[in-house]
Amino acid sequence: MVVLGSSAHFHATAPGLFVGIDLGTSGLRLVAVDGSGLAVATASQTWPVAASEQDPAQWLASLEKLWKPLIRELPGPVLAVSATSTSGTVLPTDCKGRPIASAWLYSDRRGSELGARFGIPAGWGLSRWLWWQLQGSTDCRLTHPSDYLLTALGAKVGWTDHTCALKSGYDPAAGKWSLALAAGVPAAQLPAVVRPGTVVGTLAPEWGLGSGVKLVAGCTDGVAGQIASGALAVGQVCLSLGSTLIFKGVSEAKIASADGAVYSHLHPDGRLWLPGAASACGGAILEKFYPREQWEELNGCAEALNRPTGQTAYPLATPGERFPRSGADFAGGLPDVPTEDPHFYAGLLEGVAFVERLGLERLMALGMPVQGALLCVGGGTHSEVWLRIRAAVLGRELQLPAQVQPALGAAILAAAGVWGVGVAQAAARMVRLDRQILPDAALAAAYEAVYRRFLERWGGAG
Numbered sequence: 451m452v453v454l455g456s457s458a459h460f461h462a463t464a465p466g467l468f469v470g471i472d473l474g475t476s477g478l479r480l481v482a483v484d485g486s487g488l489a490v491a492t493a494s495q496t497w498p499v500a501a502s503e504q505d506p507a508q509w510l511a512s513l514e515k516l517w518k519p520l521i522r523e524l525p526g527p528v529l530a531v532s533a534t535s536t537s538g539t540v541l542p543t544d545c546k547g548r549p550i551a552s553a554w555l556y557s558d559r560r561g562s563e564l565g566a567r568f569g570i571p572a573g574w575g576l577s578r579w580l581w582w583q584l585q586g587s588t589d590c591r592l593t594h595p596s597d598y599l600l601t602a603l604g605a606k607v608g609w610t611d612h613t614c615a616l617k618s619g620y621d622p623a624a625g626k627w628s629l630a631l632a633a634g635v636p637a638a639q640l641p642a643v644v645r646p647g648t649v650v651g652t653l654a655p656e657w658g659l660g661s662g663v664k665l666v667a668g669c670t671d672g673v674a675g676q677i678a679s680g681a682l683a684v685g686q687v688c689l690s691l692g693s694t695l696i697f698k699g700v701s702e703a704k705i706a707s708a709d710g711a712v713y714s715h716l717h718p719d720g721r722l723w724l725p726g727a728a729s730a731c732g733g734a735i736l737e738k739f740y741p742r743e744q745w746e747e748l749n750g751c752a753e754a755l756n757r758p759t760g761q762t763a764y765p766l767a768t769p770g771e772r773f774p775r776s777g778a779d780f781a782g783g784l785p786d787v788p789t790e791d792p793h794f795y796a797g798l799l800e801g802v803a804f805v806e807r808l809g810l811e812r813l814m815a816l817g818m819p820v821q822g823a824l825l826c827v828g829g830g831t832h833s834e835v836w837l838r839i840r841a842a843v844l845g846r847e848l849q850l851p852a853q854v855q856p857a858l859g860a861a862i863l864a865a866a867g868v869w870g871v872g873v874a875q876a877a878a879r880m881v882r883l884d885r886q887i888l889p890d891a892a893l894a895a896a897y898e899a900v901y902r903r904f905l906e907r908w909g910g911a912g
């Protein structure tokens with residue numbers, strides 16, 4: 451499905467636009483914003499969620515389909531474009547940057563046993579890359595989806611950014627491909643690494659915006675969501691509830707867990723770290739049980755129920771979890787009422803909120819600083835009742851940026867590249883908070899007791 455949109459007004463004070471592209475699990479999204487972060491046009495296309503591969507020809511076809519109508523909508527000149535994509539997804543290309551196979555998604559388990567022998571954390575793209583090489587295709591270059599899209603738009607070949615590079619075996623502290631090289635990946639397959647926000651080329655004329663539009667290195671979708679939330683100072687936390695649940699904070703020190711499920715990206719501005727982790731428990735569970743058209747009605751039913759429902763689910767759409775529990779076979783558990791019962795839907799919302807709290811507590815125990823309100827982004831923020839449940843379970847104020855999408859994070863990187871400023875500085879100009887959700891004290895107390903039971907059931911180490 452293709453959706454186009456445009457904003458009714460345009461900030462005349464900001465003479466130039468920035469386009470952010472988000473190549474996600476469930477589709478492609480484009481946003482054009484002005485220098486104050488106001489969206490002036492959007493376009494998106496959804497596609498069926500694949501477990502293992504995506505076809506780069508499909509990405510390009512979607513980009514071409516969305517690009518023309520988007521640029522027709524624009525009330526001013528575009529200054530720069532950047533892109534974000536799923537973290538851990540790898541794409542083999544030839545030396546000219548042309549794909550030579552499908553992209554292997556972050557959720558594809560091929561290579562995981564092989565990777566474990568080299569100490570590669572579960573889910574990292576490096577394991578898939580090793581597996582790909584075993585198939586005999588060694589004359590190829592390791593590329594990430596966002597690098598590829600920018601190359602297709604005209605950027606030079608042979609680079610990636612340090613956030614996409616992390617799960618492909620790059621050590622941002624040392625500035626070296628340490629893990630990839632130790633696992634035996636030939637250096638010739640590995641791209642040069644740049645900081646997100648670095649100008650990597652100019653838009654090719656066939657994309658219809660004239661000359662001089664800068665192409666700017668992007669980042670992973672988790673980091674883009676964090677940039678879009680503005681959570682870039684020490685102690686700030688971004689919770690991104692989309693198909694998955696991504697936790698990200700900001701710290702002075704690098705934080706990691708022994709199994710690699712908790713890791714730290716280098717802050718795009720350097721020096722600080724972005725510790726975090728991702729859970730497979732997230733919004734995908736709703737997709738599994740209910741068509742999207744029913745969600746609003748179900749939210750209304752959940753609103754009308756007496757909450758807490760008393761359910762202590764750990765909802766996973768498919769077996770396999772990374773954090774706060776871990777295990778390829780870990781299957782979690784669903785609410786113990788029929789799916790037609792509104793308590794089932796509400797129990798799913800509550801279960802995700804409990805997992806979110808457990809995740810946050812585990813990150814804090816590892817030393818991640820958490821100060822003030824939590825910033826929330828991702829499709830899950832479209833549900834009011836879910837936001838109120840999350841605020842009560844977490845016992846903290848939630849804040850929502852006006853735009854809750856990773857594509858804005860990419861647009862902010864594009865602006866930082868053109869303005870020649872740090873990403874935090876660009877975000878301070880472009881991220882606007884929309885509203886806050888305060889935890890209801892009585893509800894929070896009631897959820898505390900249910901969370902204790904959730905912990906007895908799921909709070910183990912595994």
Ligand SMILES: Nc1ncnc2c1ncn2[C@@H]1O[C@H](COP(=O)(O)OP(=O)(O)O)[C@@H](O)[C@H]1O
Pocket residue numbers: 474475476477691692693694732733734735736737745746749828829830831832833836
């Ligand atoms: N109205 C809604 N009510 C409840 N959940 C919603 C609603 N709209 C979106 N969501 C949640 O957001 C998820 C999609 O989030 P999104 O950030 O768009 O996806 P992705 O992670 O694939 O990029 C859905 O799976 C669903 O759980």
Ligand SMILES: O=C(CO)[C@H](O)[C@H](O)COP(=O)(O)O
Pocket residue numbers: 475535536537538556613617670671672673694696726727728
């Ligand atoms: O689950 C994901 C797939 O969309 C996220 O990309 C991911 O795990 C977050 O990764 P990162 O912290 O590297 O951005």
